[in-house]
Amino acid sequence: MNIDFNNIFVRYDLLVSVKGQPSQLLSQDQDLQEIIDSVIKGDSIHTASLVKQHLEQKDPLDIIYKALIPAMEYVSKLWEENIYYLPQTLNASDAMQEGIKICEEKMGRAIEKKGLVITHTAEGDLHDLGQKIVNALLRAQGYEVIDLGNDVPVKVVVDAVKKYKPLMLTGTAGLTLNVEAFNRISKELCKEGIEIPFACGGGGGVQVNMINFKLGVYGKDASLAAPMAADAKKGLNWEEIKQKYTS
Ligand code: B12
Structure with missing residues (x-):
């Protein structure tokens, strides 16, 4: 029997998704495009060394706004389209x-x-992959x-919101049971008169x-x-955001 062992260590998800993707042309500048490709590939070490190298000639803000952020925006699109x-996504x-x-630093x-x-995974819950995304x-x-982090006590979440006054709070739960912790957070925040949107999700x-x-x-x-955070920043309240995303 003729067996081809060449591909036995190939990650097929990467083969399918990355093939052709990293060379998406997002900049006419070859140096910035190199950084873009490296972020899309999720290569932190190479990205760091390219950034250091190009910082010798380039403005750090150009590297951030014309390479690093557009690259990750492109990755967000790949995630939404179920390609990444x-x-x-986390490596990028x-x-x-x-x-x-x-x-x-520069x-x-x-x-x-x-x-x-502020993001967290519910009290009692270790399912934090959704939160990481x-x-x-x-x-x-x-x-x-x-x-x-994960398994965050209700009090810690409420105290953090009081201290940092975020635009929005998010919660992730893998266990149905733990949605109850979100309810308690909501009650505590309302008692304090804090009415920010509390975006919740989970598998x-x-x-x-x-x-x-x-x-x-x-x-x-x-x-x-x-x-949702952009809508909160525009001034939409939690009910308006809820209506927009759940109708
Ligand atoms: C991986 C996994 C684990 C891992 C978690 C590792 C980790 N670091 O997260 C480990 C092994 C630790 C684990 C443990 C357990 N697990 Co588990 N686990 C899973 C599994 C297979 C995948 C969950 C996952 O990560 N999905 C991928 C992420 C990306 O998806 P996600 O969290 O849903 O997030 C997506 C959306 O929900 C949304 N989202 C999430 N958060 C937010 C927030 C905002 C703001 C927004 C907008 C969107 C959003 O965006 C994401 C996608 O874009 C599921 C089964 C399944 N197929 O879902 C079971 C599952 C969740 N586990 C389950 C159970 C029962 C357990 C255990 C109790 C098992 C046991 N007997 O020990 C323990 C509980 C541990 C604990 N205290 O939490 C049950 C839950 C049942 C239920 N309905 O309550 C499930 C459904 C399996 C099953 N079918 O029975 N588990």
Whole structure:
């Protein structure tokens, strides 16, 4: 029998999705395009070394706004279109953040963010992959994210919101049972008179009709987090955002 062993270690998801994708032309400048390709490939080490190399001639803001951010915006599109999966998206986000960190060090200051979002995974819940995607896509769109992690007690979430006053709060739950923690957060925030949108999502059994408490907005897909934050920044209240994304 004639067996071809050449492809036994090939990651077919990457083969299918990356083939042809990284050379998406997003810049006419060859140096910036190199950085773009490296972010889309999710290669943090190569991105860091390219950024350092090109910082010798280029303005850090050009590298951020003309290479790192457009590359990650393109990755967000690949995620929305189900071409990129979790690992590719998170790797690209890490590469973008690595590049931004180096540029910020060079500038001596952080770039201006569109606004702050606090994300967390529900008390009692370890299913944080959805939250990680939410973080990556929010950062890709220029939001500052405070990631409280997983299994976060209700009190810690409420205290963080009181302290940092974000545009929006997000919650992820894998276990249906843990949606109850979101309800408690909502009650505590309302008691304090804080009425920010609380975007909630999660796999397993989390359904739109469970996010039926005050402030709660159901998000079916992580890619909705950034547009929701943009609406919050425009001044839409949680009910208007809920109506927009669940009708
Ligand atoms: C991976 C996994 C685990 C991993 C989690 C690792 C990790 N770091 O996340 C581990 C092994 C730890 C685990 C443990 C358990 N798990 Co589990 N797990 C899964 C599994 C297979 C995949 C979940 C996942 O990550 N999906 C991928 C992510 C990206 O999807 P997502 O979180 O849903 O996020 C998407 C959307 O929901 C949305 N989204 C999410 N958050 C947000 C937020 C906002 C703002 C927006 C806009 C959108 C959004 O965007 C994402 C997509 O774009 C599911 C089954 C399944 N196929 O869903 C079971 C599942 C969730 N687990 C289940 C169970 C029962 C358990 C355990 C109790 C098992 C046990 N007996 O120990 C424990 C509980 C641990 C705990 N305390 O949390 C059940 C839950 C049942 C239920 N309805 O409650 C499921 C459904 C499996 C099943 N069919 O029974 N699990």
